[in-house]
Amino acid sequence: MENLASIFSALGDPTRFAIIERLLANGEQSAGELQDVANISAPAISRHLKVLHEAGLVNRKINRQQRLYSLRPEAFATVGSWFISHQEFWAKSLDRLEAALKKESN
Amino acid sequence: MENLASIFSALGDPTRFAIIERLLANGEQSAGELQDVANISAPAISRHLKVLHEAGLVNRKINRQQRLYSLRPEAFATVGSWFISHQEFWAKSLDRLEAALKKESN
DNA sequence: TTCTTTATTAGCACTCGTGTTAATTAATAT
DNA sequence: ATATTAATTAACACGAGTGCTAATAAAGAA
Incomplete structure (x- = not known):
C-alpha cells in the first residue's frame, strides 16, 4: 500500500478534487x-489532468481532437478498501456523523 | 463536503501518512x-502534527511534558462515508483488486 | 531558583507546485 | 498546402511547503 499517499496528494488539490467530483457526477468529459x-x-487544467492520470485516478481516451477523461475505478477501490479495512476504527463515529448530518438537514 | 480536499491534502504527504499509519497500528503516541x-x-515532525491537527485528523492531549497524539475517528468517518457513497461506482473493481491481492500473496 | 526533558516556534534556505502567456503538437477540414 | 479547433508543452514568476538549526516555551524535578 505504498502509492496511497500519492493518490491522496493528487486528491488534495481543490481544483483536482473538483475535477473528480465532476467526473463522478457526469462521467467522461x-x-x-x-x-x-x-x-x-x-x-x-491540462497539467492537473496529468497529475490525476499519473496517480492512476483517471483514464485518457482520444476522440477527434479531444482528449476524454474518465475515472479509473481501480484507484478508488484501492483507497476505498484501505478505509474499509479500518472501518471498525471509525464506524462508530460514522453513526454520530450521520445523525449530525440528518439533524442539519432539518 | 468542503473540507475533504484539505483532509486529502494532509494525508498526501508521505511523512504524515506514515504518522497516520503508526497511530492506526499502535494507538496514541x-x-x-x-x-x-x-x-x-x-x-x-511537530509541524506535520500541526497540519494533521488543523485538518482534524488527530487529537492532542497533554501528559507531563509530553504531547500525546491520537487519531480522530470523525475525520476518517467523513472520508469513509464519501467513499462508501460512491461505492457502487468502484465496488466491482474492488472484487478484481481483491482477487489480484489474493493471487499476489500465493 | 535552576536544571532537565519534551515539544514548539522563529528564522532562514531551498524545492515544489501552481498560475500565466506564448509556442508547439495533434487531428481534422477546406 | 493552409486553416481551424483542441490540447499539451515550454518558459518563466511567485507563493506555499518542507527541512534545518537556534531560540523559546512548558512541565516537572532537584
Whole structure:
C-alpha cells in the first residue's frame, strides 16, 4: 500500500478534487469541458489532468481532437478498501456523523 | 463536503501518512515517539502534527511534558462515508483488486 | 531558583507546485 | 498546402511547503 499517499496528494488539490467530483457526477468529459470547474487556464487544467492520470485516478481516451477523461475505478477501490479495512476504527463515529448530518438537514 | 480536499491534502504527504499509519497500528503516541517514522528533525515532525491537527485528523492531549497524539475517528468517518457513497461506482473493481491481492500473496 | 526533558516556534534556505502567456503538437477540414 | 479547433508543452514568476538549526516555551524535578 505504498502509492496511497500519492493518490491522496493528487486528491488534495481543490481544483483536482473538483475535477473528480465532476467526473463522478457526469462521467467522461473532455479537457475543454473540464476547464470550467475553476476559473483557470487550459494549460493549468491540462497539467492537473496529468497529475490525476499519473496517480492512476483517471483514464485518457482520444476522440477527434479531444482528449476524454474518465475515472479509473481501480484507484478508488484501492483507497476505498484501505478505509474499509479500518472501518471498525471509525464506524462508530460514522453513526454520530450521520445523525449530525440528518439533524442539519432539518 | 468542503473540507475533504484539505483532509486529502494532509494525508498526501508521505511523512504524515506514515504518522497516520503508526497511530492506526499502535494507538496514541507522543511527538517524540512519532519522530522515528522518518529520518527527520523534531521540529519537522511537530509541524506535520500541526497540519494533521488543523485538518482534524488527530487529537492532542497533554501528559507531563509530553504531547500525546491520537487519531480522530470523525475525520476518517467523513472520508469513509464519501467513499462508501460512491461505492457502487468502484465496488466491482474492488472484487478484481481483491482477487489480484489474493493471487499476489500465493 | 535552576536544571532537565519534551515539544514548539522563529528564522532562514531551498524545492515544489501552481498560475500565466506564448509556442508547439495533434487531428481534422477546406 | 493552409486553416481551424483542441490540447499539451515550454518558459518563466511567485507563493506555499518542507527541512534545518537556534531560540523559546512548558512541565516537572532537584
